[in-house]
Amino acid sequence: AQKITQTQPGMFVQEKEAVTLDCTYDTSDQSYGLFWYKQPSSGEMIFLIYQGSYDEQNATEGRYSLNFQKARKSANLVISASQLGDSAMYFCAMREGSWLFGSGTKLNVKP
Amino acid sequence: SQTIHQWPATLVQPVGSPLSLECTVEGTSNPNLYWYRQAAGRGLQLLFYSVGIGQISSEVPQNLSASRPQDRQFILSSKKLLLSDSGFYLCAWSAGGSSPLHFGNGTRLTVT
Numbered sequence: 001a002q003k004i005t006q007t008q009p010g011m012f013v014q015e016k017e018a019v020t021l022d023c024t025y026d027t028s029d030q031s032y033g034l035f036w037y038k039q040p041s042s043g044e045m046i047f048l049i050y051q052g053s054y055d056e057q058n059a060t061e062g063r064y065s066l067n068f069q070k071a072r073k074s075a076n077l078v079i080s081a082s083q084l085g086d087s088a089m090y091f092c093a094m095r096e097g098s099w100l101f102g103s104g105t106k107l108n109v110k111p
Numbered sequence: 112s113q114t115i116h117q118w119p120a121t122l123v124q125p126v127g128s129p130l131s132l133e134c135t136v137e138g139t140s141n142p143n144l145y146w147y148r149q150a151a152g153r154g155l156q157l158l159f160y161s162v163g164i165g166q167i168s169s170e171v172p173q174n175l176s177a178s179r180p181q182d183r184q185f186i187l188s189s190k191k192l193l194l195s196d197s198g199f200y201l202c203a204w205s206a207g208g209s210s211p212l213h214f215g216n217g218t219r220l221t222v223t
Binding site: 033035037042043044045046047050052091093095098099101102103104 | 145153154155157160199201203209211212213214215216217219
């Protein structure tokens with residue numbers, strides 16, 4: 001069955017350091033998409049980055065990169081040079097026909 | 112460019128009152144439309160999705176309903192709100208395939 005798991009309910013990182021947010025998934029399909037979203041305290045969901053299951057290169061968008069390990073079924077988000085504005089909830093999501101979201105990781109960036 | 116509008120931003124309603132939340136998308140045609148609910152500090156629960164006018168799929172049985180009267184309009188309704196309907200409601204659209212979900216700013220509903 002389709003499943004997506006974020007095992008870190010909360011994370012702390014020092015400003016300017018890199019942080020990795022974990023996401024594992026389970027699917028029997030060969031074709032699927034993996035997405036990461038950021039939700040600040042204001043509530044809006046902001047799309048950050050996408051990785052297709054057939055993409056051989058890890059996706060990157062500015063300070064965000066996705067560490068895609070297909071055999072391990074993991075799609076971890078790496079944020080480089082953390083900023084105070086990165087403090088938010090982060091959700092991993094999978095599209096395999098329908099959409100499925102993880103339970104989220106709350107990231108706190110310390111000055 | 113595409114934009115999604117969702118209103119109202121906040122709403123306080125008494126138990127038993129009706130509900131109507133509206134969402135419209137601009138700059139695209141035939142989008143897939145979604146309603147999600149998020150309890151405080153929790154993940155997203157898919158309530159309804161629609162792939163076309165008049166086509167609504169419900170994921171969770173409840174006292175809520177959805178309608179899509181026009182291609183880019185998605186409405187979430189209830190005839191009688193329950194306390195358990197309180198939460199943060201998010202409308203979203205997608206072009207399908209590998210396109211991401213794009214979310215509205217959400218409606219914070221408190222049922223008193």
